[in-house]
Amino acid sequence: MDVTTLQGIISILAIVIIAPLFAGVINKQKAIFTGRIGAPILQPYYELQRLFKKETINANSSSFISQISPLINFVAVIFAAAMLPIGFWKPLISFNGDIILFAYMLGLARFFQILAAMDIGSSFEGMGEEREATFALFAEPIFFFTLGSIAFISGTNSVYDIYHSIRLDNLSYIVFIVICSISAFLLAVTECSRMPVDDPNTHLELTMIHEVMILDNSGFDLFLYQYSGYIKLFIYAIIETSFFYPFGVQNYSLGLIVFVIVVLILSCALAIVETITSRFKMKNIPQYLLFATALGILNLLIYTFTN
């Protein structure tokens, strides 16, 4: 096994192990900002352990789709995570055109989650998957106008090469990257069902999006859904963090330090946003997503015309 493959394996293992901790750190900061002690930062691990050991209860009307969807969802998210670089290490999966596979791996995970929600036959899940499908439609262009626009400028199609093409040597490119990171942040908030799009802590069926889709899952199935949710959140944190690698960092150890610092800053930003904002009305969420898309389009246009 060569060093690059080993680095790729270590990267994906790190993502899988650290992902719940990232969620725990956000929750802890949220608690502190709202004047509470809050749960320990390892709480997501305890919850995963609890779910792992619980009895699995399936709805009477559910078919094999509900059985396999958590598995496909989890594996698809893991494979998407395996395409992301940590520091300057090459990811386990990296080839020309992997940016499309990355987007569609996350799409595959969402596809099966929606199918599983419909499979239950309950109107609550129906409501959730309808919202998920609608908002996914508006979230897709944001991805293509953040990572996609950097790919367009750099002329590369691999996630690793896209991030390593970032050279902050002129002001207009710095502005371009900063706005890309803002668009990516808005996308992360939507895709990971965070405030102000969705409230991960709410348990009111009529207002939930992601949580209502997994309302009838329990035990190991819910463990997989929750775990893939944590990994997905961490994936978007890595996407966001990767924009900031090139600030003069050119070796592994310093790159990792920058990675940790930016992830912590991002967790703090998420916690602040979730503390000071309230949820949008459902009908306003497409406008919010279209705003992020327009931001991405304008960003690309301005950069292209000024260079």
Added chain:
Amino acid sequence: MLLFVVGLAFVGGLAVACFTKINSIMFLGTERKEVKHFHTSVYDYVSLGIFALFCIVIGFYPQPFIGVINKVLSDEFVPGNSSSALINMNWFYITVIFTSALTGIIVLYLLKKKIQNRYGKRNSNAWGCAYENLDPRMQYTASSFADELNTIPQSILVYHKKVKISKDVFPIKSSFESHSQDFVNEKIILPGFRLLSSLISKITFLSKTDIRYYIGFILIVITIYAFIAFLWM
């Protein structure tokens, strides 16, 4: 270029919405009405199974199929298109990745079975928010699924809803209808087909049941071809 990218991105999202809607409404949940006479023969399974098998083969081993598309694209339609990502991508990676993903799913499935054997597994009614008489008619419909998606571009789709709410104590007789018109279908495609249909109806006299007419047509066509060939020579 920019419009194409935006369009392509929206198409991806719409595809997820569309496929989940079709798949879910057709195959998932429970039947709204009991199906009394439904028969599927072995031939149905075999013929659909062949299509499904093709989908699986193309998904896991796309190289030969992509090769054909690339050849057509680069040789016939877009000469010198060899720089496109479609051609430069090593499609063998897709085979390796999806085979690995399938292996991962199988391993995870076996683990799930083992864990369920240890910690238990049972079936129960779906969550009804304290309402226990859940009925298949209360499931989400295709219209409900697409309602929000249809509402956003409702001026283009000419989407309208008709809701009648009964004023009785128990609004059992209430009704809901939703319709959307496809602008392209209604204003462009169907008028075109109607025009074509009216033109074709003018030559229906050629369609006779008497076999002598057909022999006559064949002779006329052969004569025309022969005349063209004579001029060509």
